[in-house]
Amino acid sequence: MAEDPQTPNADQIAYWNGPGGQRWVDRQQAQDEMLEPVLAILLDRAKARSGERVIDVGCGCGATTRAFAEKVGAAGRVLGVDVSAPMLQRARQVAPQNARVEFRLADASVYPFKPEWYDLIVSRFGVMFFAEPAASFANLRKALRPGGRLTFVCWREARANPWLMAPLQAAYRHVPKLPEVGPEDPGPFSLASEARVHHILGKAGFSDTAMEACDLSLDIAVGGGLDTAVESALQIGPTSRAIEGQPADVVAAVRKSIREALAPFAEGQAVMLPGSIWVVTARNP
Numbered sequence: 001m002a003e004d005p006q007t008p009n010a011d012q013i014a015y016w017n018g019p020g021g022q023r024w025v026d027r028q029q030a031q032d033e034m035l036e037p038v039l040a041i042l043l044d045r046a047k048a049r050s051g052e053r054v055i056d057v058g059c060g061c062g063a064t065t066r067a068f069a070e071k072v073g074a075a076g077r078v079l080g081v082d083v084s085a086p087m088l089q090r091a092r093q094v095a096p097q098n099a100r101v102e103f104r105l106a107d108a109s110v111y112p113f114k115p116e117w118y119d120l121i122v123s124r125f126g127v128m129f130f131a132e133p134a135a136s137f138a139n140l141r142k143a144l145r146p147g148g149r150l151t152f153v154c155w156r157e158a159r160a161n162p163w164l165m166a167p168l169q170a171a172y173r174h175v176p177k178l179p180e181v182g183p184e185d186p187g188p189f190s191l192a193s194e195a196r197v198h199h200i201l202g203k204a205g206f207s208d209t210a211m212e213a214c215d216l217s218l219d220i221a222v223g224g225g226l227d228t229a230v231e232s233a234l235q236i237g238p239t240s241r242a243i244e245g246q247p248a249d250v251v252a253a254v255r256k257s258i259r260e261a262l263a264p265f266a267e268g269q270a271v272m273l274p275g276s277i278w279v280v281t282a283r284n285p
Contacts, residue, residue, distance in 0.1 A: 008131035009083065009107050009279075012186060016084035019244075023235050024088045028061040030232065033222045035124065038153055039067055041214055042124055044150035045279050051075035052119040055143060057152070058082055058126015062101070064093030064155075070120060076100060081108045084125070095275040099267045101174045109136030112144035123152035129186040137204035144284040150206060156276040163218045163273035164188070167233035170261040171242050171254045177255060178242050188238075197280055206282035214277050220262075221271040224225060229271035230259045 015021070024031060032039075042064065045205050048054060048071040056065040059080030069078045080103045083090050088103045095101055104111075109130050121140055130136035137150075144150070157163050181187045184196065194211055201209045221229035233239050233257065243251055265271050 009109055009129065009186075010131045012131075013083045017086065020240070021084040021086045023240060024060060024084075025086045025264040026235060027232065028090055028092050028094070029251065030224075030234065032061070032224045034218055034220060034232075036125060037216055037218070039064060039179050041277070042122060042151065042153050043067055043071065045212070045281060046120060046122050046149070047075045047166060048072050048076075048120055048122075053117060054078045054082040055108075055113065055118050055121045056080045056126075057123040057140065058129070059091060059103065060084065060087045060124075060126070062088075062095055062103065064122065064124045065091065065101050065103070066095055066099060067176050068120075068148075069099050072100065074100060077102070079104060081106050085105050108184070109139055111139070113140070114264050115156065116141050116145045116148075118143045118145065119148050121148070121150045121152075125154060126189070127152050128154050128188055128190045130190075131186055132201040133190070133200045137201060137206065141205050145261075148213060148284045150201075150280070150282045150284070153277045153281065154267070155188050156278055158189050160215075160276035161189075161221055161274070163275045165250040166236050166265075166273060167230075167237075167239045167243060167258045170257040171239050173257050174250055174253045175242050175246055178238060191278065191280075194278070197278070201280075203283050205285070206285045209280065210280040212281075214274040214279055216277065217272045219270045219272055219274045221266075221269065223269050226259060226262060226266050226271055229262050229266075230255055231248060233262070 052072045054068050057067045065078050065080035078101045091103050152234045206247045220232050265273050
């Protein structure tokens with residue numbers, strides 16, 4: 001389906017259908033492996049049951065969708081929704097033929113889901129990019145049956161996530177800083193404020209909102225060694241945006257500085273950096 005360019009999320013739709021989305025597709029397996037600890041936490045807290053109907057918001061290349069399909073079994077159903085056509089194409093390619101999953105190209109903030117039909121809505125880092133988060137979550141809540149659950153994970157503040165910020169700070173030795181993003185602007189840290197999340201979900205009509213902080217250690221090399229970690233940082237996340245359009249000599253200097261910044265975190269073929277997430281749960285009254 002074609003996306004409406006007038007949607008409030010038009011900028012995000014353009015990004016995830018361009019080089020940004022394609023980089024995630026190219027690194028799909030590595031990213032899924034790196035984020036396995038996050039997926040394990042989400043699966044544990046969401047407590048999906050056999051036969052349940054689930055929406056996976058911002059499903060990307062489908063790892064979370066497939067994992068929840070295993071939880072709900074043959075009697076259940078999981079709908080994966082994303083704005084990125086390249087990522088959904090990969091999701092369909094890697095999904096088992098008999099999996100009880102469906103992938104849909106749509107903006108979850110405005111998509112007309114079947115009302116009061118789903119038992120559970122989940123997301124692994126797919127809800128931080130809404131331009132109008134309260135309205136977006138309100139739209140999602142309409143899809144939940146009374147008593148239906150919401151469980152998602154989002155990043156805590158930037159300083160708690162050196163896995164993202166250490167390479168970026170190293171890059172800033174050579175390239176201009178990215179435009180400053182306000183704490184409520186769409187982006188990876190837009191839901192880092194506990195008070196803001198409670199306000200948004202309350203305004204959207206959810207009840208019983210709870211937030212659990214979980215600290216992680218992420219292998220950004222995925223067992224591939226220091227050079228692999230450097231390339232990962234250059235291709236995924238804010239560092240990739242910071243070096244866009246830079247000449248080869250500048251990128252080479254950035255690569256060298258990132259390698260120096262990450263070297264202290266190398267443990268054999270792993271490069272372990274701290275990260276921290278919120279696990280957010282809420283309920284449709």
